[in-house]
Amino acid sequence: DQQVKQNSPSLSVQEGRISILNCDYTNSMFDYFLWYKKYPAEGPTFLISISSIKDKNEDGRFTVFLNKSAKHLSLHIVPSQPGDSAVYFCAASVSGGSNYKLTFGKGTLLTVNP
Amino acid sequence: DGGITQSPKYLFRKEGQNVTLSCEQNLNHDAMYWYRQDPGQGLRLIYYSQIVNDFQKGDIAEGYSVSREKKESFPLTVTSAQKNPTAFYLCASSNSRGQGYYGYTFGSGTRLTVV
Numbered sequence: 001d002q003q004v005k006q007n008s009p010s011l012s013v014q015e016g017r018i019s020i021l022n023c024d025y026t027n028s029m030f031d032y033f034l035w036y037k038k039y040p041a042e043g044p045t046f047l048i049s050i051s052s053i054k055d056k057n058e059d060g061r062f063t064v065f066l067n068k069s070a071k072h073l074s075l076h077i078v079p080s081q082p083g084d085s086a087v088y089f090c091a092a093s094v095s096g097g098s099n100y101k102l103t104f105g106k107g108t109l110l111t112v113n114p
Numbered sequence: 115d116g117g118i119t120q121s122p123k124y125l126f127r128k129e130g131q132n133v134t135l136s137c138e139q140n141l142n143h144d145a146m147y148w149y150r151q152d153p154g155q156g157l158r159l160i161y162y163s164q165i166v167n168d169f170q171k172g173d174i175a176e177g178y179s180v181s182r183e184k185k186e187s188f189p190l191t192v193t194s195a196q197k198n199p200t201a202f203y204l205c206a207s208s209n210s211r212g213q214g215y216y217g218y219t220f221g222s223g224t225r226l227t228v229v
Contacts, residue, residue, distance in 0.1 A: 034217045043204055043220030089157065091217065102218060106156030
């Protein structure tokens, strides 16, 4: 059973427009969420995170929104650039325990067209 | 610079052979992980280790083995029992929550191909 779901395998946007990547989770114990960006044949790199005590976190062009009641988070990229074209993974974890594991979604391939 | 190093970047294996993928980190992280990436499957956890000399199976451990004799090293052996080993393998590490949790740091991956 997938606890973290990214229901859109791919997304295509025009350069300069907003990209919105979505992620849903089912485990109500998750309280820390991260987004990773991955280029082909490379390891994922950390992009942005959010704790469940917040509903929004911004870092430059990237903003993550968390809706705890809906168990939904989204990553907004504004403005989108061709270099943002990559696979984006949503991940979630439970803080406060000894288990450090992240649970990943299957990823969304973002293509930003010039 | 601290980081996590995977080697080799590309590896070819004949059917029936065991191969070992290397993963070394100098971040002083307690926990280390092995993931496998296949098209459309996302990242699937193979094994993880939270401390030296201890490790646990992940979701797809069959046909794989690991060791954690040193904090810095977490090699993965793909055995001949793994029926479909061709994939992109990722190693990651993370620090303990008590020191601030920032998720994983990933290596650059190893592409394993069975020929």
